[in-house]
Amino acid sequence: MSGTQAWGFTDDRGAQSGAARAPGRVVAYVRAGAALYDLGVTPVAVYGSGHDGDVYDPAKAGVLEAVGVPYLGPGRGLDEAVLRELRPDVVVDVTYDGKSPYALDAALVERLGVPLVALSVGGELDLPAILDRFAALAAGLRVTGPVDVGPVVTGPMDVSPADADPVVPGPRAANPVVVGSDAVGPEIVTPVTVSPAVGPGQGAALAEFEAAEAALREAAARSALGVLALSGAGPDQVHLARPQAWPELAWLAGLGVRLLDPGPGPGANWLTTGWEHAAGLRPDLVLFDNRDHATPPYALPGGVRLAPWNPETPPSAAAYARFFRDLAEALAP
The missing domain is CATH 3.40.50.1980 (Nitrogenase molybdenum iron protein domain)
Structure with missing residues (x-):
């Protein structure tokens, strides 16, 4: 990380990301988003895989739907304009092969000009190592204040053909963090307050x-x-x-x-x-x-x-x- 970067992370593809401030607005694949929420980071929106439809799969949603995190539909069918409207600071996906994000097109994120982080959930890591990687990412997304979950997205997204089933599908979780945003505007829904930046929550989870x-x-x-x-x-x-x-x-x-x-x-x-x-x-x-x-x-x-x-x-x-x-x-x- 250079002296001008307040945040940096190397994902499990070996891709390095950096920013002048910790990312406050996170868009994530639903599995990654649910994990980040457990770790104290609330995404502004999540998307599904090619297996998913236009509404949350209850098995994947966890509490994300209940706390008002918008679901955008399958990642391969995401509308670039919708993502731009969400103003993400970082997109978080998973990878099964250590090379490519699983649930969306990396080129789409490149056009947005924001970091793409893909964490491994494949067989090259054991379960505690996988949990460690998500905890490390969450610990780096450390800013203060409540998080806005972003514009409400209405209407179904285009559904891409079903992709291949995941190959799979670690602990040692870090302290919870809080995601905040300096974004304002009439389209933002009521903020959701998450865990304090430092607290016993993740110690209790561990x-x-x-x-x-x-x-x-x-x-x-x-x-x-x-x-x-x-x-x-x-x-x-x-x-x-x-x-x-x-x-x-x-x-x-x-x-x-x-x-x-x-x-x-x-x-x-x-x-x-x-x-x-x-x-x-x-x-x-x-x-x-x-x-x-x-x-x-x-x-x-x-x-x-x-x-x-x-x-x-x-x-x-x-x-x-x-x-x-x-x-x-x-x-x-």
Whole structure:
């Protein structure tokens, strides 16, 4: 960072960003935005992926919709004029390959002339490292005052064709921060006040994450249940997750959860097959993808337990603590 830059960040593509002041207006992919909110940074707007429609997917929204953060629709169909009207200081996305942002076109952000930060959620990092990276970004977005969530966007955005499913889809969260803005104007909705710039909130979230890890480790030690993670693709097809390809599933395995591998076949992260193959693995507990674009579980043996799984859980200690607690409960006798 040069002497004229008050803020700088190197993302997981190796791209360096800098600015004369800490970015106050953040537009983010919904998964990243939900994580930043947990870390005390409220985006002015969020956008979805090619899987998403014109309204929030409840599995991805978290509390963003409830607190009034506008949703812009799929990122590949974003209107440049709408983004310019939002006046972002930085755009935050995720990357699965360490090269490209997942949910929007980098060229669009380049035309805006603002930094684009893409943080890895792929298999090259373990879950604590992923959580650390989001916490580090949030800690750098440190300004004071309430945040304006930006102009209200009305009407649907153009929906791009569905893109490829994420490959996946770490803790140690930093202190919460507050995003502020010096923007004024009649189109700004009522400000949302977020956490103080320094406070115990993230320390409490980290403590809860560690307690949830311990509870899950204990539940796994008492359970012999075989767990299969999957994403339904209709009555005839299902995507079965390869546990070691997904940071969160690999972390569960390290805590003692007995995750089932779908076996050999094409696909580094999913094995796409029929429901009869899933049934043949004889799972005791199925973690089913609960995002809107996935279909419910079909044709599984009677007595199989079901528990929801969001493969795009926000990368924050608070969000994963909730997931670990829910899974520990699902594993209980």
